[in-house]
Amino acid sequence: xxxxxxxxxxxxxxxxxxxxxxxxxxxxxxxxxxxxxxxxxxxxxxxxxxxxxxxxxxxxxxxxxxxxxxxxxxxxxxxxxxxxxxxxxxxxxxxxxxxxxxxxxxxxxxxxxxxxxxxxxxxxxxxxxxxxxxxxxxxxxxxxxx
Amino acid sequence: xxxxxxxxxxxxxxxxxxxxxxxxxxxxxxxxxxxxxxxxxxxxxxxxxxxxxxxxxxxxxxxxxxxxxxxxxxxxxxxxxxxxxxxxxxxxxxxxxxxxxxxxxxxxxxxxxxxxxxxxxxxxxxxxxxxxxxxxxxxxxxxxxxxxxxxxxxxxxxxxxxxxxxxxxxxxxxxxxxxxxxxxxxxxxxxxxxxxxxxxxxxxxxxxxxxxxxxxxxxxxxxxxxxxxxxxxxxxxxxxxxxxxxxxxxxxxxxxxxxxxxxxxxxxxxxxxxxxxxxxxxxxxxxxxxxxxxxxxxxxxxxxxxxxxxxxxxxxxxxxxxxxxxxxxxxxxxxxxxxxxxxxxxxxxxxxxxxxxxxxxxxxxxxxxxxxxxxxxxxxxxxxxxxxxxxxxxxxxx
Numbered sequence: 001x002x003x004x005x006x007x008x009x010x011x012x013x014x015x016x017x018x019x020x021x022x023x024x025x026x027x028x029x030x031x032x033x034x035x036x037x038x039x040x041x042x043x044x045x046x047x048x049x050x051x052x053x054x055x056x057x058x059x060x061x062x063x064x065x066x067x068x069x070x071x072x073x074x075x076x077x078x079x080x081x082x083x084x085x086x087x088x089x090x091x092x093x094x095x096x097x098x099x100x101x102x103x104x105x106x107x108x109x110x111x112x113x114x115x116x117x118x119x120x121x122x123x124x125x126x127x128x129x130x131x132x133x134x135x136x137x138x139x140x141x142x143x144x145x146x
Numbered sequence: 147x148x149x150x151x152x153x154x155x156x157x158x159x160x161x162x163x164x165x166x167x168x169x170x171x172x173x174x175x176x177x178x179x180x181x182x183x184x185x186x187x188x189x190x191x192x193x194x195x196x197x198x199x200x201x202x203x204x205x206x207x208x209x210x211x212x213x214x215x216x217x218x219x220x221x222x223x224x225x226x227x228x229x230x231x232x233x234x235x236x237x238x239x240x241x242x243x244x245x246x247x248x249x250x251x252x253x254x255x256x257x258x259x260x261x262x263x264x265x266x267x268x269x270x271x272x273x274x275x276x277x278x279x280x281x282x283x284x285x286x287x288x289x290x291x292x293x294x295x296x297x298x299x300x301x302x303x304x305x306x307x308x309x310x311x312x313x314x315x316x317x318x319x320x321x322x323x324x325x326x327x328x329x330x331x332x333x334x335x336x337x338x339x340x341x342x343x344x345x346x347x348x349x350x351x352x353x354x355x356x357x358x359x360x361x362x363x364x365x366x367x368x369x370x371x372x373x374x375x376x377x378x379x380x381x382x383x384x385x386x387x388x389x390x391x392x393x394x395x396x397x398x399x400x401x402x403x404x405x406x407x408x409x410x411x412x413x414x415x416x417x418x419x420x421x422x423x424x425x426x427x428x429x430x431x432x433x434x435x436x437x438x439x440x441x442x443x444x445x446x447x448x449x450x451x452x453x454x455x456x457x458x459x460x461x462x463x464x465x466x467x468x469x470x471x472x473x474x475x476x477x478x479x480x481x482x483x484x485x486x487x488x489x490x491x492x493x494x495x496x497x498x499x500x501x502x503x504x505x506x507x508x509x510x511x512x513x514x515x516x517x518x519x520x521x522x523x524x525x526x527x528x529x530x531x532x533x534x535x536x537x538x539x540x541x542x543x544x
Contacts, residue, residue, distance in 0.1 A: 070294060072338045074282070083274075
């Protein structure tokens with residue numbers, strides 16, 4: 001059994017702030033709130049960089065929609081990534097900001113705008129030598145809201 | 147705390163030295179600084195060595211090249227602020243009274259390594275899959291945040307490249323000494339919007355060294371001691387997006403405030419500034435962060451001519467700049483910015499940069515900057531920022 005699992009590989013989130021569900025449409029971004037000072041973080045935390053405590057932290061589910069705060073278009077990319085692509089910081093509805101790729105739109109400055117409404121989805125982006133696959137999140141413009 | 151002076155300074159020409167290692171590059175800088183101060187290695191009481199990639203023993207390896215006198219060595223790594231942090235440690239060593247004569251060396255050998263931050267295991271790397279963490283992306287987005295707030299255009303940022311590339315033609319120590327008019331900057335290969343290739347600093351190799359003494363001993367070594375009027379180091383305070391979008395502004399503003407207080411001057415008193423223009427976007431942000439202009443005025447400031455050598459746009463670039471010039475804008479400060487050519491042209495061998503920026507200011511305060519001399523320069527500021535995040539500011543006075 002153990003061998004079978006190893007060859008099949010695990011499905012893993014590429015980042016700790018992505019929680020995987022049974023299916024890809026159940027995946028969500030997680031965050032944590034310091035119960036001492038109320039600071040909201042993206043992803044799990046053991047310690048609070050604002051009030052210098054060890055929390056405790058409440059694990060929360062972050063929104064899967066948000067707005068583009070800033071963006072850039074990367075033309076010179078690392079070798080395993082296809083360029084050009086849009087890299088952005090998205091402010092999630094209800095709090096928390098994430099780095100992400102914006103897809104589903106041609107990567108040209110004239111197509112982008114600050115405050116663009118976007119929605120998250122997840123997909124497999126890579127596989128390691130042991131056969132484990134990695135799931136990442138991306139954002140795409142919300143039709144009818146831009 | 148005692149007053150501290152720079153009595154010896156050097157910077158080797160930045161570039162690519164495939165046939166030398168960083169310790170040999172540093173030894174050359176050490177030798178030149180000693181010569182500048184009229185000193186011998188045995189007079190140096192402690193060494194502070196800034197080098198980012200040679201994480202352990204960089205200073206000892208330099209001494210193995212140029213003088214194993216057995217003195218204490220402190221090796222410093224602090225992102226792009228590595229060299230300037232080493233300088234600051236040297237400053238405190240003298241200011242505190244612990245030593246009378248110390249040396250700070252900044253060095254790096256980067257070679258042609260390509261984009262910073264682009265390495266990592268391809269299977270599990272976030273780069274390009276969950277946004278981009280490479281420096282071109284970070285500083286591209288930092289510029290776009292300014293554009294979001296103030297409507298700054300790509301051309302405004304590009305003017306910083308036109309200026310610094312022009313300045314570099316007068317600096318024989320710069321890695322590149324090549325002019326680039328605005329259309330050439332804008333039409334060069336896009337790296338990360340809005341920064342094109344000519345709006346990004348190069349990688350390279352280099353070294354710089356400074357010898358510091360107490361002010362009361364300084365005149366034994368030089369007729370032109372340069373006073374370290376402020377030495378400040380800050381890290382990034384928490385901001386809502388700081389785990390996502392590095393905030394290069396707040397820690398620079400905090401450092402500037404402290405530095406002006408320490409030196410008892412304001413930005414209007416500065417004759418020149420060497421600031422951390424790792425990308426053209428960064429230069430404009432730091433005009434505001436250092437108080438050279440008001441918030442939202444950076445685009446007008448660069449187009450006004452104020453930060454250009456001679457405080458005006460050279461005739462050959464007047465046409466380039468004219469469409470972006472706001473004739474109603476009156477610059478409140480006169481500091482020439484990056485007379486050296488800046489990181490954009492002078493180059494940015496990471497650990498060397500912090501000491502090299504200080505060296506540039508010293509050259510001018512002594513009247514040794516040749517063709518690019520800022521006339522009558524009496525007060526200069528050297529600013530460096532490294533991500534994740536460290537900011538140093540030194541104010542130097544004649």
